[in-house]
Amino acid sequence: MDAALSCSIAKVFQGCTHRLCMWHIMSKMPSKIEADLVSNSDFKKRINQLVWNMHIKPSDFENKWDLMLNEFHLKENKWLADMFNKRDKWIPSYFRDIPMCGLMKTTSRSESSNSFFNVFSTPTNLLVNFMFNFDTTLSKQRHEQKRLDIASRDTSPQLLFPNESLKIEKHASLVYTREAFIKVQKQIKKAFYQCFQKNSVLIDGHQQCTIVYKELKSGKRPEFKVTFDAKDETIECECLHFTFFGILCSHALRILIDYDIAMIPQKYILDRWRKNIMDIGFQKINQKWRVCSTEISNLLQDATSFFEKCVESVIHDKEKLQELVNSLQQLSETCGKDVSSRSSSIPIKDVVENITGVPISSDVKIKVPNEIKTKGSGKRNRIKSAAEKAIAKSLKPKRKCKGCNKLVNHDIRNCSINPSNVLKPFKKHQ
Numbered sequence: 001m002d003a004a005l006s007c008s009i010a011k012v013f014q015g016c017t018h019r020l021c022m023w024h025i026m027s028k029m030p031s032k033i034e035a036d037l038v039s040n041s042d043f044k045k046r047i048n049q050l051v052w053n054m055h056i057k058p059s060d061f062e063n064k065w066d067l068m069l070n071e072f073h074l075k076e077n078k079w080l081a082d083m084f085n086k087r088d089k090w091i092p093s094y095f096r097d098i099p100m101c102g103l104m105k106t107t108s109r110s111e112s113s114n115s116f117f118n119v120f121s122t123p124t125n126l127l128v129n130f131m132f133n134f135d136t137t138l139s140k141q142r143h144e145q146k147r148l149d150i151a152s153r154d155t156s157p158q159l160l161f162p163n164e165s166l167k168i169e170k171h172a173s174l175v176y177t178r179e180a181f182i183k184v185q186k187q188i189k190k191a192f193y194q195c196f197q198k199n200s201v202l203i204d205g206h207q208q209c210t211i212v213y214k215e216l217k218s219g220k221r222p223e224f225k226v227t228f229d230a231k232d233e234t235i236e237c238e239c240l241h242f243t244f245f246g247i248l249c250s251h252a253l254r255i256l257i258d259y260d261i262a263m264i265p266q267k268y269i270l271d272r273w274r275k276n277i278m279d280i281g282f283q284k285i286n287q288k289w290r291v292c293s294t295e296i297s298n299l300l301q302d303a304t305s306f307f308e309k310c311v312e313s314v315i316h317d318k319e320k321l322q323e324l325v326n327s328l329q330q331l332s333e334t335c336g337k338d339v340s341s342r343s344s345s346i347p348i349k350d351v352v353e354n355i356t357g358v359p360i361s362s363d364v365k366i367k368v369p370n371e372i373k374t375k376g377s378g379k380r381n382r383i384k385s386a387a388e389k390a391i392a393k394s395l396k397p398k399r400k401c402k403g404c405n406k407l408v409n410h411d412i413r414n415c416s417i418n419p420s421n422v423l424k425p426f427k428k429h430q
Contacts, residue, residue, distance in 0.1 A: 017098055020090040025083060026051065032079040043072055054092035055222070055239050061093050096244045116141075127366060152178045152275040160189055167262040168253070175264070180273035183247055184264075190250035197258055198223065205229065211237075211251040224251045233265040246270050 009018045029047075030038045037043050046068055050061065065084060069075050088094040120140070121133040157173050160166070172184045190213075198210040207228045212221050226237045235256070241249030248256075248268050256264070271277050314320035353359055384392075400406060 017095070018089075019095065020086065022051070022090050022092075025090055028079075033074065033077065037072060037074075040072075043068075051091065054096050054241075054244065056093050058091075058093055061087070061091060092244070096240045099243055099246065148178065149275070157181055157185075160185065160192075166192065166257070168256060168264060171263040175269055175275065176273050177275045180247070183245075187248065187250045188253055191253035191257060195250050195254040197254065205231075207255075209255055211254055213251065226251050226255050228252075228255050228259070230259060233261070233267075235265070235268070242268060246273065 006018055009016060050056070050064055050068065053061075056064075065087075069077075069080065074080055083090075117134075117137050120137045121130060125133060157178060159169055159173060161169055166188070169185065169188050172188070173181055176184055194214045194216065195211050198212050200207050200209045202208075207230070209226045209228060211224045211226055213224060214221050224237055224239050226235065228235045235248070235252045237249050237251045239249055239251060241247070242252070247270075248264065310324055311321075314324055349360055
């Protein structure tokens, strides 16, 4: 962990929490422990179940970690000791009360963005090429976003209970995006097949239920306390799955199923998982008019909404529809006189200045930056073809036998003059 980076994040991003990437830490482990433990399936199983288990309590984690080090004789391993001292920075059980929406591999998003952008760009690009490639990359992302939006909006996912025997699953398929619904559906499946309610006690007007969860692989049956208030549909589970991942856990869903709740409470459906969080018409307006101000966007949205309401109210009355057309025509002529000299859309220059907050100078001199070799950028040389490699190899100076003065393609041990002589390089005639 970079100490300077950690201090900078705490000062600059005061509302953020700095954590370490679990994937990078676990990928370094084979080089930090003995080779026989790397191939030990029992050790790998033990440490993976311990590290990746977010439901384990911190005290249980510390006890099991200590037992594991003793069993595999790793007490003297300095790297593991250092990682244990920093356990609150990378072990999920220590920060499951922090909303992260399941982002356990903290660098996964930046790494995936780098990989995606490298498809369209190379380190040797000039500034102009970089801007064109950047625009192409954004267009690709926007196209993929639209494709996924259409798939979520216009198609229906496969349900585990298609006959509406489980209404809560049907409701989840209508409100969640496809990717989010798949995660919720897994929790619904666990709630239906692996969870059951052991008992329920009324405490201060709230139902405190004990849910038993059956683990399929180990056969263990841990218990979880779930508090439920039917009046305001508030539900909380001690596993803190909703806080960490942003979706309800199987234990909470089991309670909703038992109480015949047909829909997931709105407070537990985050906006980031909803399929229709941004209106399609709103997106089209922003793209068409190049709107860069939120206030103007809202006014355009209101104008479009009022127009649609007017059309809907007179759509079946031909006379009133004609009156609406005439009124709009007069309004259009009146507006055209006032703004006849203005452009129909905001210039790109004004959009950029509004976003950056810096006026664009008319005298701009852009110089090609010096090429910098960044980490992981690879070699800058062009990949040579097989023909080029063969030509380069043929131009290399040949070596001759010092004994018989022949090229070295014969067996030196069969040299008739002096097999023990070493080879001497062939020198070209000047």
